[in-house]
Amino acid sequence: MLPTQQGTFRLFRFAGINVFVHWTWFLAAVVLIQVRSGNYSSIVWNVYEYLALFAIVTLHEFGHALACRSVGGRAKEIVLWPLGGVAYVEPPPRPGAQLWSIAAGPLVNVVLVPLLYLVAIQTSQAPGNVSELVRSVFFTNLILLIFNLLPVYPLDGGQILRSILWFFVGPLKSLKATAILGFVGVAGFLALAFWLRSVWFGVMTAFIAVRCWKGYQLAQALTRITTAPRRTGYACPACRAAPPQGAFWGCGNCRTDFDTFANQATCPKCATQFTVTRCVDCGTATPIADWSLSAPDELPAQ
Ligand SMILES: [Zn+2]
Ligand SMILES: [Zn+2]
Numbered sequence: 001m002l003p004t005q006q007g008t009f010r011l012f013r014f015a016g017i018n019v020f021v022h023w024t025w026f027l028a029a030v031v032l033i034q035v036r037s038g039n040y041s042s043i044v045w046n047v048y049e050y051l052a053l054f055a056i057v058t059l060h061e062f063g064h065a066l067a068c069r070s071v072g073g074r075a076k077e078i079v080l081w082p083l084g085g086v087a088y089v090e091p092p093p094r095p096g097a098q099l100w101s102i103a104a105g106p107l108v109n110v111v112l113v114p115l116l117y118l119v120a121i122q123t124s125q126a127p128g129n130v131s132e133l134v135r136s137v138f139f140t141n142l143i144l145l146i147f148n149l150l151p152v153y154p155l156d157g158g159q160i161l162r163s164i165l166w167f168f169v170g171p172l173k174s175l176k177a178t179a180i181l182g183f184v185g186v187a188g189f190l191a192l193a194f195w196l197r198s199v200w201f202g203v204m205t206a207f208i209a210v211r212c213w214k215g216y217q218l219a220q221a222l223t224r225i226t227t228a229p230r231r232t233g234y235a236c237p238a239c240r241a242a243p244p245q246g247a248f249w250g251c252g253n254c255r256t257d258f259d260t261f262a263n264q265a266t267c268p269k270c271a272t273q274f275t276v277t278r279c280v281d282c283g284t285a286t287p288i289a290d291w292s293l294s295a296p297d298e299l300p301a302q
């Protein structure tokens with residue numbers, strides 16, 4: 001479940017969260033400084049502008065990560081991309097917890113709007129470089145906010161839509177519906193990329209398309225899990241759900257999918273033994289022995 005850290009390096013660690021930076025930030029530096037070099041009297045101001053973009057994206061991602069933690073979820077890392085970041089958060093599988101973890105990112109940008117506006121008013125009479133920088137930071141934050149709120153999965157707007165739909169149609173249909181809507185968005189972005197002849201937009205569209213496809217595949221996998229018959233004699237020690245029958249567990253060693261409860265937590269191909277088994281319903285990993293103890297018929301009378 002770890003994100004791909006390809007092309008990234010670790011920058012710092014804060015509140016137990018590792019912050020990784022993608023190499024495309026260097027590309028963004030070159031592009032930004034080239035495009036905007038005429039707006040300032042010295043390149044130093046372009047560097048400030050670039051650092052401000054970096055700070056806004058970082059704050060946004062910490063919004064996601066800290067909100068996820070506040071509802072009991074896990075958030076261990078953030079990968080920063082110039083067009084936004086990806087906070088690898090695992091909120092508890094409840095629509096309210098998901099909604100809060102996703103909405104907290106754009107909320108950071110919402111809070112920044114009046115703050116930056118006040119600074120812009122205060123500095124409107126300041127020398128050219130200062131007022132230009134503040135103006136630029138104000139609009140950068142606003143553009144990032146609007147972009148992230150587009151209802152296209154996996155952008156925040158799409159994920160917010162998914163969490164809201166979850167309240168009404170459950171986790172599966174909501175994910176499927178938003179993933180399909182995401183493909184519509186991808187088609188729109190692609191057309192826009194051609195129209196603008198923008199390589200940046202094209203790259204971003206490809207990134208969204210891949211994530212969208214993964215979301216759709218996840219929805220398909222979740223459907224197979226929910227429709228599978230449940231095994232008797234075992235129950236998750238955390239949520240008491242009986243495990244589904246089928247190859248829903250993957251061997252991290254040889255990548256074989258197998259039914260861990262039919263094989264006593266041992267991979268049938270490479271014989272790797274797993275000390276803990278992850279619940280497909282609540283995500284908690286516990287030793288398989290605890291699962292049989294938690295089976296309903298073997299629970300002590302209450
Ligand atoms: Zn976000
Ligand atoms: Zn469970």
Ligand SMILES: [Zn+2]
Binds near residue numbers: 256271
């Ligand atoms: Zn194996």
